[in-house]
Amino acid sequence: MAPRKQQEIFDATLALLARRGYESLTIEGVAELSGVNKTTIYRWWPSKPALLAAALMEADALAFDPPDTGTLRGDLEALVEGVIALLTSPPSSDIAVAALGAAVHHPELNIGAFFADRFAREQEIFERARSRGEPAATADPLMVLDLLAGAVWVRAIFRGAAGGGRLRQAGGLCRPRRGGRRRRGRQRRRGRRRRGRRRRRGRRRSEDGQRRGGGQRRRGVTPWRGDP
Structure with missing residues (x-):
């Protein structure tokens, strides 16, 4: 089939689809609008779904x-x-x-x-x-x-x-967001500060425990460690 005639069939198919919807799309309607005999259309595309699928992929309107x-x-x-x-x-x-x-x-x-x-x-x-x-x-x-x-x-x-x-x-x-590197840098710095605070709190707890234990030993009191 000549490319020009094929495009006329595809254009008619898509125009009727947009105007009437798939339910009302018919090979006869495409033949009438395109001016191509319906037997010719059936020879190349045996069904309405086949014709529409070809039109969607090959029509100039959707190039x-x-x-x-x-x-x-x-x-x-x-x-x-x-x-x-x-x-x-x-x-x-x-x-x-x-x-x-x-x-x-x-x-x-x-x-x-x-x-x-x-x-x-x-x-x-x-x-x-x-x-x-x-x-x-x-x-x-x-x-x-x-x-x-x-x-x-x-x-x-x-x-x-x-x-x-x-x-x-x-x-x-x-598109990459502007300032993305700066934001990631701030996030890393906040993470380091949080980890630093947790380490300092842990050290303080450890030092407090050591001081309490040392004071009990100086007073002659043995810290309780549970049952033997």
């Missing part, structure tokens, strides 16, 4: 290229910006919400393939970081990406924080 800013931190920040745009800018935001809702009730949709495809392409960020020798590149890529993207998804979809400013706070997860 994704891993950022390359020269640093892991910059790449992660750019990645967060991309997720924010995906979830807050129509039509991609409407498509994402509709697809997520459909995946909850229709496991045959296999939305996991979409995220697996994204993760496979996002790993390039960490591969480049490792080649540059960045220490943070040793972190678990899946864990890092889940934390960053998950924070944006929760705020945008489940909490309805559509404001870009508030969503961008999630990007702070990949």
Whole structure:
């Protein structure tokens, strides 16, 4: 199939998904909107879930290229910006919400393939970081990406924080906090002071016990040490 015709089918699929929801999405509706015969669509994608899965991964509306800013931190920040745009800018935001809702009730949709495809392409960020020798590149890529993207998804979809400013706070997860070294230094100093106070209290108790024992011996009293 010609790439242009394929994109028309995918665009029609995602437009109907966002407009009507998964339940009302039909191959016949896609054929009518795209101008492609439904038998042609069935020849390439035998079912509605197969068509939607292909559209989610290959449609230009959800196109994704891993950022390359020269640093892991910059790449992660750019990645967060991309997720924010995906979830807050129509039509991609409407498509994402509709697809997520459909995946909850229709496991045959296999939305996991979409995220697996994204993760496979996002790993390039960490591969480049490792080649540059960045220490943070040793972190678990899946864990890092889940934390960053998950924070944006929760705020945008489940909490309805559509404001870009508030969503961008999630990007702070990949930024080192200012003054972190100073805070860690203060914590270490407080810990040393606490340990020093405990040692001094222990020495004072020991010295007090020795003085009490010495005074009893000078008065001719043997300190009681329990039954023999």
